[in-house]
Amino acid sequence: MTMKAVTTVADAVAALESAYPPALAESWDAVGLVCGDPADEVTKILVCVDPVESTVDEAIEVGAQLLVAHHPLLLKGVHGVPADTVKGALVHRMIRAGVALFCAHTNADAADPGVSDALAEAIGLRVTAPLNPNPDGRTGIGRVGDLPEPEPFAAFVERVARALPATEGGVRAAGDPNRRIRRVAVSGGAGDSYLATAAKAGVDAYVTADLRHHPASEHMATAAAPALVDVAHWASEWPWCGQAAGVLRAALGGTVSVEVSTRRTDPWTAQSAGAPTRTGRFTG
Incomplete structure (x- = not known):
């Protein structure tokens, strides 16, 4: 009997690193697999710009086993990820929920x-x-x-x-x-x-x-x-999510469902009532 092929985190990482080679990343950057077991099976992937509480929530809600983000979670060196810190809490939540995190930053910029x-x-x-x-x-x-x-x-x-x-x-x-x-x-x-x-x-x-x-x-x-x-x-980099999703769909042969996050993770949530909301004012 032929066994059904299983797509793993490692397969997704290989596809992403082929499209966005780590060698293109700046020396100060932190790209690649942040947490998760490369051997774990993947049936759904969520792609986003920012690995923040909202997109981690979304990954868990939609049943994704891999969250692919543009921005690194741990850009600066850390000596620990305790769960009582903002980023440590995200790492613990993802591990407990079986969600791996992969980041492609300046390598995706230059690719x-x-x-x-x-x-x-x-x-x-x-x-x-x-x-x-x-x-x-x-x-x-x-x-x-x-x-x-x-x-x-x-x-x-x-x-x-x-x-x-x-x-x-x-x-x-x-x-x-x-x-x-x-x-x-x-x-x-x-x-x-x-x-x-x-x-x-x-x-x-x-x-x-x-x-x-x-x-x-x-x-x-x-x-x-x-x-x-x-x-x-955030808006300038959000179109990349569709591109990365396309890379995954093409490389993984339709064995995995890939979704693009539509949650706005731009940090600004309001402006004064009199300010222009779309195109600003032109200078002469």
Whole structure:
């Protein structure tokens, strides 16, 4: 009698590490299997951005044996995970519930395709190159791509807002609303360290998250600087969840059910009543 093949945590990890090689991760990063037995069977996987209480709750509720997250749970070195700490409590809950945790962070950022490819696709860009390429010219942080047709910056900002899940912070923009946008740079997650790189790439606009006042102000004071679109960190990386789910479905041959978390784990939950909620105000 032929025994039914069992899909394990190790099988899922192998698929993910093939798509998002650990060697692409930054030296300071913490990626890979955080907890769980590689030999355990997997029938359901949940993919999310943040391994937090809400998504751990969801993994347990839907009966997932593996939670795949973009952000690391234990990025900084720890000497223990006692259950009376926030992160320790999550580790204990997952172990008790039989849920393994795998994280793909900067390796997923740099992979081809990776986090920024998913962001570019959501916006409707045709990717042409990495924004900050690795020596192989194929992998690296961020992507540069083109819109099918040029459009005013005001319309482009609305395009970005429609493409990404809504957050309380909405979408902020800096630039002439009438500027024609065709070539665009994107970088999922915090991207102000690549402002100069985007300017050198000759793009019309740069879409990223977590832009700070002074770097953005200094950038906009530079002649011919790309217009800026600042979105929520979580929202910029959420499209990757669908990409990672696709990797798992393709590699595991339909033996596992893979779901994408739709729980908003952006930390901001409110803003003042008078503040704009979607596209912010344009600077002249």
